[in-house]
Amino acid sequence: MIYNASPFAVGIFVVFVLGVLWLSSYFAKKTQTSQGYYAAGGDIHWGVNGIAFAGDYLSAASFLGICGMIAFSGYDGFLYSIGYLAGWVVALFIVAEPLKRYGKYTFTDALNYKYNSRGIHLTAAISTLIVSLCYLVPQMVGAGSLVTPLLGMPHYVGVILVGAIVIFIVATAGMASTTYVQFLKGGLLIIFSTILSICIFVHGIKQPPSENYHKFKTINATVTDGDVTAIDSVEYKIAGAYNDTKGHYVKLNKEGVNTWWHLVEKDGNACLEEALSVVHSKDGKALYNGEPKEAEKFFQVGHVSKLMVDGKEVTETGSLSPFKFLSTIEASTIVRFTKVIFVDNGDKVHLWYQTPTPGESIMRPGLRFKVDKGSTFMSKLDFVSLMIALFFGTSALPHILIRYYTVSSAKAARKSTIVAITSIGFFYILTLFMGLGAMTTGVLDVQSSNMAGPLLAKFFGVAIFSIICAIAFATVLGTVSGLIVAASGAVAHDLMSNYMGIEMTDKGQVKAGKIAAVVVGILAIFLGIAFKGVNVSFLVGLAFAVAASANLPAIIMMLFWKRTTAKGISASIVVGIISALTIILLSPKTFEVYGLPASSAPIPMNNPGIISIPLSFITLVVVSLLTKKNEYDWEGKEKRAA
Amino acid sequence: MSHGPATQWGEDKAIAYKTKFGLYLFIIYVLVYIGFIAINVVSPKTMATIVFAGQNLAVVYGFGLIALAFVMGIIYDYLCSQKEDELNETEGSEK
Numbered sequence: 093m094i095y096n097a098s099p100f101a102v103g104i105f106v107v108f109v110l111g112v113l114w115l116s117s118y119f120a121k122k123t124q125t126s127q128g129y130y131a132a133g134g135d136i137h138w139g140v141n142g143i144a145f146a147g148d149y150l151s152a153a154s155f156l157g158i159c160g161m162i163a164f165s166g167y168d169g170f171l172y173s174i175g176y177l178a179g180w181v182v183a184l185f186i187v188a189e190p191l192k193r194y195g196k197y198t199f200t201d202a203l204n205y206k207y208n209s210r211g212i213h214l215t216a217a218i219s220t221l222i223v224s225l226c227y228l229v230p231q232m233v234g235a236g237s238l239v240t241p242l243l244g245m246p247h248y249v250g251v252i253l254v255g256a257i258v259i260f261i262v263a264t265a266g267m268a269s270t271t272y273v274q275f276l277k278g279g280l281l282i283i284f285s286t287i288l289s290i291c292i293f294v295h296g297i298k299q300p301p302s303e304n305y306h307k308f309k310t311i312n313a314t315v316t317d318g319d320v321t322a323i324d325s326v327e328y329k330i331a332g333a334y335n336d337t338k339g340h341y342v343k344l345n346k347e348g349v350n351t352w353w354h355l356v357e358k359d360g361n362a363c364l365e366e367a368l369s370v371v372h373s374k375d376g377k378a379l380y381n382g383e384p385k386e387a388e389k390f391f392q393v394g395h396v397s398k399l400m401v402d403g404k405e406v407t408e409t410g411s412l413s414p415f416k417f418l419s420t421i422e423a424s425t426i427v428r429f430t431k432v433i434f435v436d437n438g439d440k441v442h443l444w445y446q447t448p449t450p451g452e453s454i455m456r457p458g459l460r461f462k463v464d465k466g467s468t469f470m471s472k473l474d475f476v477s478l479m480i481a482l483f484f485g486t487s488a489l490p491h492i493l494i495r496y497y498t499v500s501s502a503k504a505a506r507k508s509t510i511v512a513i514t515s516i517g518f519f520y521i522l523t524l525f526m527g528l529g530a531m532t533t534g535v536l537d538v539q540s541s542n543m544a545g546p547l548l549a550k551f552f553g554v555a556i557f558s559i560i561c562a563i564a565f566a567t568v569l570g571t572v573s574g575l576i577v578a579a580s581g582a583v584a585h586d587l588m589s590n591y592m593g594i595e596m597t598d599k600g601q602v603k604a605g606k607i608a609a610v611v612v613g614i615l616a617i618f619l620g621i622a623f624k625g626v627n628v629s630f631l632v633g634l635a636f637a638v639a640a641s642a643n644l645p646a647i648i649m650m651l652f653w654k655r656t657t658a659k660g661i662s663a664s665i666v667v668g669i670i671s672a673l674t675i676i677l678l679s680p681k682t683f684e685v686y687g688l689p690a691s692s693a694p695i696p697m698n699n700p701g702i703i704s705i706p707l708s709f710i711t712l713v714v715v716s717l718l719t720k721k722n723e724y725d726w727e728g729k730e731k732r733a734a
Numbered sequence: 735m736s737h738g739p740a741t742q743w744g745e746d747k748a749i750a751y752k753t754k755f756g757l758y759l760f761i762i763y764v765l766v767y768i769g770f771i772a773i774n775v776v777s778p779k780t781m782a783t784i785v786f787a788g789q790n791l792a793v794v795y796g797f798g799l800i801a802l803a804f805v806m807g808i809i810y811d812y813l814c815s816q817k818e819d820e821l822n823e824t825e826g827s828e829k
Contacts, residue, residue: 167792167793167796170796171796173796173800174770174796174799174800177799177800177803178763178767178799178803180803181759181760181763181803181806181807182760184756184803184807184810185756185757185759185760185763185810186756186757186760189749189752189756190753193746193749415787415788415789416788418788418789418793419787419788419789422784422788422789422790423788452782452790455782455790455792455793456778456781456782456790456791456792457774457778457781457792458778463774463775463778464778464779467778472775475771475774475775476771476775479767479771483767502746503814503815503818506810506811506814507811509807510807510808510810510811513803513804513807514804514807517800517801517803517804520800521797521800524793524796651753652757
């Protein structure tokens with residue numbers, strides 16, 4: 093799709109970025125100690141911290157990824173919202189207070205509180221680094237996706253821009269500026285998502301969604317022995333065809349321009365329906381619906397084919413209440429676009445054809461996750477695995493855990509978690525409305541599910557689009573900052589100071605953290621460019637699985653099983669990371685990223701949680717039973733800390 | 735270097751109560767969450783059942799899980815704060 097930058101959007105964006113940079117410079121003056129750098133001085137108000145939690149958590153995955161997934165796959169995208177929010181229950185009831193009670197700067201401190209083991213320092217630091225990097229990739233991909241429509245720049249420019257700004261933020265002020273950036277951005281994201289949702293309700297649903305929405309053509313066809321042999325048109329000529337088990341696609345030529353069509357049956361008659369296509373020819377050229385990108389023939393899509401209100405078919409609903417909006421979608425039929433990829437005479441064809449889908453199927457799981465029609469035991473297991481990883485992943489994410497050290501007490505940690513649950517839960521409910529709104533207003537760019545939310549905002553005007561995009565960009569900035577602070581803490585505090593025993597002054601620790609931040613930031617830029625085009629929520633789901641497998645068994649068992657040993661913790665972290673990463677790297681979705689057929693993947697599931705989390709637990713129990721318990725008097729130490 | 739907490743505060747005598755209460759609430763939520771996953775896997779069509787006001791079970795259960803986390807969080811905080819006030823005579827200033 094062609095995106096034209098608007099001067100207003102660029103202006104808003106620049107104001108946001110300058111504001112963030114100013115905030116960082118302001119807090120840089122206050123950040124002279126390691127306590128200030130890693131824990132923002134430990135005196136952030138719990139209310140501010142709670143919204144900052146929302147800022148940290150509502151990353152690119154939530155706004156861009158979930159909205160996009162709902163817009164393309166309906167309720168299945170909302171499952172991410174449910175799982176992400178449910179994860180906060182683990183954080184509140186199990187993790188928040190003990191972690192605050194036992195730790196100082198990083199969750200490794202809390203994990204190692206009873207043992208003071210070098211092994212835990214090493215493995216937990218490596219785990220923090222790996223999980224942070226896994227989480228950084230989708231944020232950077234999201235940044236690239238945003239910059240394209242906002243500033244009209246290529247994807248990689250967005251990634252480099254975010255990387256550079258974040259390195260500046262983190263390397264100057266650390267956790268204090270990160271907290272206030274997250275607080276502002278988290279608050280603004282929720283406010284403007286609410287405004288966007290209200291716009292959806294006031295606008296209602298229309299068929300077609302707008303006056304200038306593309307009018308899809310249909311041509312009657314004659315089919316002989318399974319092939320289209322003639323069409324009912326004088327303008328178009330048959331120029332080729334492609335068949336696979338799922339469908340029959342025909343290339344038609346009109347005045348030298350080739351377009352692709354999908355063979356369907358309507359009222360007992362065969363006909364061709366217009367599809368969208370991107371063709372990459374052998375000589376490296378790309379044609380969008382048969383013409384160069386600049387011709388702007390690659391239109392936005394997403395519409396209702398049969399709009400039903402109170403049992404009657406209508407063309408327009410008028411304003412709707414939130415519940416009426418959902419029940420209208422449930423009763424209507426919505427046209428989604430299914431993607432197929434094939435090779436035609438050496439040209440690689442990406443084709444999206446119309447798939448009318450009953451609202452009843454859209455409003456329940458099954459379009460993306462195979463739990464109903466076409467499901468297998470493995471596909472159901474994959475779904476359960478994802479839901480487990482989302483549930484246990486939240487309270488194992490390093491950039492979330494370090495936020496417990498920015499407040500003054502365990503009580504404040506608890507209260508800030510409740511503020512987080514309230515604000516994040518509210519936002520996640522809005523994702524369903526925003527996703528379904530994007531699905532039915534003809535704004536979708538079939539090439540990028542991540543753009544559904546911002547493009548929906550554009551439908552309601554450049555002002556809200558610019559602000560939403562700028563907030564989403566600040567979202568990425570804030571989350572990436574938090575992740576880089578977590579990663580730099582792991583390197584400087586856990587690895588260098590505690591594991592290697594390098595004696596450093598307080599200033600030396602801050603300096604080491606800043607150098608680590610720059611290195612991690614540069615690495616994140618490269619990864620963000622490499623993973624362009626993959627749905628960010630899917631990538632974040634994988635980061636959750638790694639975090640849940642590596643960290644959560646250690647945290648839970650350390651708190652609730654007295655026979656847990658340091659070696660048991662280290663072993664469970666290592667096994668958790670290796671098993672989760674191995675399954676991910678050998679999964680069908682990752683094979684698609686490699687450019688290999690998904691069916692050739694040796695492990696037939698995409699989400700590792702159901703295997704790697706229990707494996708990590710079992711490892712901890714077995715190794716703990718086999719190794720003598722560290723005699724460290726942690727009971728006494730707990731009382732002193734309390 | 736020290737691994738102690740970032741800030742110091744008075745002894746909290748309500749830890750045992752909070753841990754136990756938190757664990758109970760956690761188990762309740764896990765059971766409700768498992769129920770959601772189980773229906774999706776065992777009987778996905780049940781999710782299409784209209785429950786009220788034109789909303790199906792998938793929407794009602796999904797929104798319900800989000801709302802339940804909020805409600806349980808408020809109850810947990812209220813009762814924990816009460817217990818802290820009751821057991822810890824001198825409460826430090828709260829940020």
